[in-house]
Amino acid sequence: YSSLAQNPVLAYQPVVTGLTSPVDAVVAPGDGRMFIGQQNGLIRIRNGASLTEFANLGSIITTTGGEQGLLSLAFHPGYATNRYFFVLYTAATTGAITLARYRRDATNPNTIEAGGTVLLSIPKPAPLADYRNHNGGKIIFGPDGYLYISTGDGGSGGDPGNRAQNRAELLGKMLRLDVNSFATSTPFYNIPSSNPYVGNALGYREEIYAYGLRNPWRWSFDRLTGDMWIGDVGQSAWEEVNWIPAGEASGGNFGWRCYEGAHIYVPGGCSVTDTISPVFEYGRNFANGGISITGGIVYRGAALPALQGFYVVADYVSGNIWKIRPNGSGGWQTFLQNGLQANVAGFVEGATGELYSINRGQGRIDSIITTSVVPVTISSFTATANTGFNEVKWSTAVEVNTSRFYVEYGTDGINFTRAGSVPASGNSNGSSYNYRHNIVQEGLLFYRLAVQDADGSVNYSD
Incomplete structure (x- = not known):
């Protein structure tokens, strides 16, 4: 017999225009509106066809390097009642990867209370001029209610300090924090008791959930299964997608800098048996690969049944897009689509599971649709x-x-x-x-x- 499958053809349909270098967007729980973060620190609300300024963090961030600025935003699952949201950015002057907490105004849903609280500051290696890149970073509340934070290896090239493998450092990691106390004095967060290095005697940071990442700029949870999907940007040859079943990433090693994708980069320091191998990788070319992966999202909406269960991921430079899903036999089906617009900096999941893309270069949010026109x-x-x-x-x-x-x-x-x-x-x-x-x-x-x-x-x- 032959296997039969469906490969939906995707397209981008603009829904928000007039943005300046948008890098992240989130639909706030209990609110339903899309909040869009620009690299310059401006957070704007999509109100139908119009945009409303929500917050301007431009004075506390640096955008000197192309990968610096506002990186990500996340709203607490109880945002509708507690009004708290969180941002990740590179701090002015120091460039430190910074996690901060803010609160929406009690009476005006379109603005925030004055001042925020810095919960965590991760210093960059010196000199800063050589390490402005590889900051990560995406923040997401997981199904367990904890805040997950992806960080890059700190920058330069080839991770010269081997920081991604050093569990005494927070760079090149997936972190997991309990930020639910909303503390106004230190400690501003707690360590979940199930984090893998709680109570260790080796000097490992207890915030670490997994390690061995190069620059996990964009990643996501499957809203149906809780599985973790990570797009990790490669050094010079391979871009990779990592998939980890729900709850199985704890203490995991994704391999960098020992491996770039599934290929040895620096021999020694990692064992094949204790690293998480990518489920998909692509090389540095424009025909069927790209230059910089933008991690995606598994589609769980209702409007596009042909896309159901596919993980959608793109390359920022080539514009190529891939649709990945299980093949039913323990492996994966991967479908490439060429000819789409480049500069996709991230993907957004709507309140009902519909997908959007963030086009940084064009200053747009696009709805992801399938093409079907028949008489x-x-x-x-x-x-x-x-x-x-x-x-x-x-x-x-x-x-x-x-x-x-x-x-x-x-x-x-x-x-x-x-x-x-x-x-x-x-x-x-x-x-x-x-x-x-x-x-x-x-x-x-x-x-x-x-x-x-x-x-x-x-x-x-x-």
Whole structure:
């Protein structure tokens, strides 16, 4: 038999324009509005078609380096009642990776209370001029209610201080903090008792949840399963995606600088048996790879059923996008799509699971959509694998001036060959159709319909 799969074709549809270098965006729990963070420290609220300034942190951050500035924002799960939110940024003068807590005004939902509280400051290596990059960092509240923080290895090239492997340092790590006390004096946060190095006698920082990361600029939790997905930017050859089942990342070593992707970078210092290998990697080229990965999100919305369960990830420079999901046999299906716009700095999950992308270069937030334009309403489209052939079936609810259906197949979901055709019934209320595609060998096949109108024009299903 042959395996049958669907590879949805994605597109970006602008929903917010007029931004200046947006880098992160979050839909606040219990609020429903999207809060957009710009690299210059300005946080703006999307109110329908308009933008409202929420906070301006420009005076406390530095943007001297291209990877400096406001990095990320996260809203406490109880934001609707406690009004607390958190930001990650590089501090003015020192460049330190800084976590701070702020509070929304009690009476005006479009502004914040004066002053914030710095919870954690991670110094950068000296001299700062050589270490402005690799700050991470994305902050997210996990399913367990704790705040997770990704940090880069501190910068320069090749992690010269081997900081990502040094568990006495907070650089190159995934941190996990309990920030739920909202303390106004030190300690401003607590260490979850289940963190892997609590009470250790080796000098390891107890904030560490996992280590061995180079620059995990963007990462996410699967809202359905709690699995962790991390996009880690490579040094010079490989960009990588790491997947960790819910709860299994504790104490894990992602391998940098011993490994870049699945490949040895600096021999020694890591064991293959104690490192987490990437589930996907790509090389430094524009045809089927890129230069800088932007970690994505698993789609769990309802508007795009063809995308359900796919992890969507992009490259910032090449614009290539990948859709990744389990293949049902312990491995992964990975589908590449070329030709999309570059400069995607992050992805956003809406309140109901719909996906958005952040285009830093264009100053936009885009809705992620699938393309499907056909001259009929197709109510179902399925394919069943059999020995020696695949049975392709579809039904239409409406047909207007439709003359013929062409069944096309391919092995990559991008390039297709026509298998055959079926004439349209001519019934304006729709009909049911089937086509038997004889096959000679097993393999992964994709199917689509080319729908020909009476005037000869042809459009395609997903």
